[in-house]
Structures are given as structure tokens and as C-alpha cells.
Amino acid sequence: MNFKTSPFLFFFVLFISICCFLTVTSGCLIKNWTVSITSEIPNDIVVHIKSTDHDLGDHTISAHGIYTWQFCSKLVGTHFTGDFSWGSRHQSLALMDAKISRYCNKRLVGDDECYWLVKPNGFYVSFNNASFPWDWAKKKSW
Ligand SMILES: *[C@@H]1O[C@H](CO)[C@@H](O)[C@H](O)[C@H]1NC(C)=O
Ligand SMILES: *[C@@H]1O[C@H](CO)[C@@H](O)[C@H](O)[C@H]1NC(C)=O
Secondary structure, X not given: OXXXXXXXXXXXXXXXXXXXHHHHHHOOOOEEEEEEEEEOOOOOEEEXXXXXXXXXXXXXXXXXXXXXXXXXXXXXXXXXXXXXXXXXXXXXXXXXXXXXXXXXXXXXXXXXXXXXXXXXXXXXXXXXXXXXXXXXXXXXXX
């Protein structure tokens, strides 16, 4: 069987190719991460989030507020940092890197989540947003 004798096969292959192409361009090839930062600081905090490719800018998170963003992970080198300000206090830390993505990783491909909790005594990360302190790992103090 070849394409000349089987127009049906030709269009079938074309159709499948277009579907695959659209999936790759509109979704993520490997993983679509959703990362959130919840603040339990009584005052507003400001976080400046950036990666090597994107600068998400400054975001103010009020008490019990949540900031969420999504991105497609790269095969290697996915790295987001957050520069936090709480009044006169400042702290910078990796919000997503190889180590954190291994920690938050629950699925091989598709969608996955990582949760950050900012408390007066420091920064915690979790893969499942369970009630504190279960499954929350402290990464840094202020
Ligand atoms: C990632 O997932 C979110 C929520 O499910 C969705 O809104 C967004 O479009 C997805 N991003 C890509 C690139 O598929
Ligand atoms: C995490 O869980 C808390 C308590 O159930 C909920 O209020 C909050 O919206 C969740 N955070 C996210 C980012 O889904």
C-alpha cells in the first residue's frame, strides 16, 4: 500500500500529523507545571519571579493570598527564582529547579503542581498542599 493508491491513508496520516503538531504547540511537550505561592505573612509581601527565559515581574501577595503561574518544563534547565520582600526583610530562593521538580514530581508527563507556603519563620514547599506541617519541607528562613 502506498499514498498514491490510497488517498484515504494519505489524509489519515496528514490528519494525525496535524493533531500531533497542535498538541505540541498548544500544550506542553513534557510537563505543564502549576506553581503557587501562598502567603501566611500578616502584611503584604512582594515577590519578583523570573527564570532564564521569562521575567514574571513583581507580585504583591496579601495575607492568605495566593499567586499562581504555569509553565512548560524544559528537558533540562528549568529554573525559577523568587526575590521576596517583607518590609525591610529580603530573601531569594529557587522556586523551581531540578531538585524541587523531583520533589514535586507526581506524574511522568502532563500536568503537575508545586506549592509554596511563606510563613514568618520561612519558606516551605509541598507536592500536595496537605494541611501544614504534613509534607511541607522547609527550604529557607527569612
Ligand atoms: C497548563 O495548564 C493550565 C491549567 O490546566 C492551562 O490553563 C494552560 O493553558 C496550560 N498550559 C499549556 C501550555 O498547555
Ligand atoms: C491549599 O489548600 C488550602 C486548604 O485546603 C486551600 O485553601 C488552598 O486554596 C490550596 N492552595 C492551592 C494553591 O490550591
